Amino acid sequence: MGRLPFARHTSWLFHQVIMMSHFAVYAFQRGSPGWLLGVVLMVACNGGPADHSDARVTVATHLRQAPDESSTTTQHLPEGAALLDLGEVSPYLSGIYLGDTLLWEPWLRMRTLEGNTGWVFGGFVQLNKASTGETLRWRCEKRLYALFGPIPAQRLMRWAAQPITTDTALAHHLREGLALRDTLQTALRYGLRRPTPDAQPDLRWLSPYLRYLRRYRGGIAVDYGLLAREAQQTRGQQDDYFAQSCIEAYPIDSMESPLPAWVFPLSWTESASNLGAGRHQATLDRLDDALQQAPLFQPEWQRLKDLVMSDILDIERSYWQPLPKILAELDALLAQPPNCLTAQERAALALRRQMLAQGLARTDLRSGR
Numbered sequence: 371m372g373r374l375p376f377a378r379h380t381s382w383l384f385h386q387v388i389m390m391s392h393f394a395v396y397a398f399q400r401g402s403p404g405w406l407l408g409v410v411l412m413v414a415c416n417g418g419p420a421d422h423s424d425a426r427v428t429v430a431t432h433l434r435q436a437p438d439e440s441s442t443t444t445q446h447l448p449e450g451a452a453l454l455d456l457g458e459v460s461p462y463l464s465g466i467y468l469g470d471t472l473l474w475e476p477w478l479r480m481r482t483l484e485g486n487t488g489w490v491f492g493g494f495v496q497l498n499k500a501s502t503g504e505t506l507r508w509r510c511e512k513r514l515y516a517l518f519g520p521i522p523a524q525r526l527m528r529w530a531a532q533p534i535t536t537d538t539a540l541a542h543h544l545r546e547g548l549a550l551r552d553t554l555q556t557a558l559r560y561g562l563r564r565p566t567p568d569a570q571p572d573l574r575w576l577s578p579y580l581r582y583l584r585r586y587r588g589g590i591a592v593d594y595g596l597l598a599r600e601a602q603q604t605r606g607q608q609d610d611y612f613a614q615s616c617i618e619a620y621p622i623d624s625m626e627s628p629l630p631a632w633v634f635p636l637s638w639t640e641s642a643s644n645l646g647a648g649r650h651q652a653t654l655d656r657l658d659d660a661l662q663q664a665p666l667f668q669p670e671w672q673r674l675k676d677l678v679m680s681d682i683l684d685i686e687r688s689y690w691q692p693l694p695k696i697l698a699e700l701d702a703l704l705a706q707p708p709n710c711l712t713a714q715e716r717a718a719l720a721l722r723r724q725m726l727a728q729g730l731a732r733t734d735l736r737s738g739r
Contacts, residue, residue: 424498425453425480429468433488437477439466444488452498453480453490459516464563465571466491474562474571475509476516510575517557526550530579537606541666544597547583555589584625587638592616595624608664615660619653619674632681634690634736642735643681646691646699653678654708661710675710683722685731692734696726 433445437460447453458479465474473493480495481487492512497505514523529550534540562571573585582596598613617624619631632649633641644650653674660671681687682700689696700723707716725731 425455425478425495426498427451427453427490427494428496429494431490431494433480433482433486433490434477435488437464437479437489439464439491441489445482445484445486447482447490452483453495454482456481456487459492459512460489461516461519462561462563463513463516463571464491465565465569466493467565468493472565472569472572474513474573476512478512513575514579517561518553522550522553522557526554526579530581534600535604537601537604537609538666540597540601540604540609541612544592544667545669547581548592551583551590551592558589586625586627591626593623593625594620598624608666611660611664612667612670615656615664616674618656630677632678642688642690643684644690645682646689646695648699650678650682651699651703651708654703654710657710658708671710679715679718683718685725688732688735689726690735692737693726693729696733697723700726 427447427449430449431447432443433447434441435444436442456479460477463474463476465472467473473491475492477489478492478495479487480490492509497508500508511523511527514526517523518526525546529543529546532543534543558573564571577585580590582593582600583590584593584596594613594616598610598617601609601613616626620626620629621631622629622635628639629635629641632644632647632653634644634647635641657671657675661668664671700719703711703719704716704723707719711719726733
């Protein structure tokens, strides 16, 4: 019997305590009435190291030549049939119905006791002679490996359990988290095989691995409220300053979103620039102070500045405020430019003001005209 291919951590107990605590904080902060159940699930998905490599099918199914429901059947598997887990997973999760229940699992490469090798849908398989916790942990890791591949999955698990004790460590942890976030979003975009176009996967099991990131309808975003709580536990004040500044920049639920403080929301995903209300200037002025108070987060401050400037300079942008207010805020920025603006950015603002003064953009959306 072969071993499951997942990495064993020598500090397993410490790993589990950290993961449980972060998930409990996450669930409690979100106000979910089922947060205790979530902690139990977290323990289950990250239970003790399992030596089980044998499995069995829970419902009658088929051993298939390829990881696909339409692939050639190589053997019928009755309920309870014993299998050897060979450790390979499909590079995606498939949505397959069991009765009225839609299961989202990877395909697993298995070997029967007769020696036949093929693929079985993971939703129809469980570990043999394993506890519920071990089985759920096994499932969570299989899903991560299928969605993200072995190396990114292991990075994500280490990142989610990593202790953070200083503001410097949190700055590095955030940067790694944002890189993992990009990988996750790509995987979720292309790593789900839906039985119908409108089928929605149940990905609640993923939340404990996201730490201070959070899934929403547009993808995965930083929850700055959760990040602020992480910052409160570290030595140093730069991370506290950064998190609080971002909460002010994203006042809607304290979460990174397409609706920062300097836009006027038209829907959950669409907005008009609110240039003329003073928010752009206030944010850029705060960035001057931020670069002095929290230089550890300079790349993140730069990204925030780029978002503000893009909202002003985008030639496709429409504006909520009337033109006189828009020009007044631009004049104020040009009269006393924030130190964070480069000479090129100041020149771009002057050019944009000229274009707006000539009526080359749609303004005053609030009037309804």
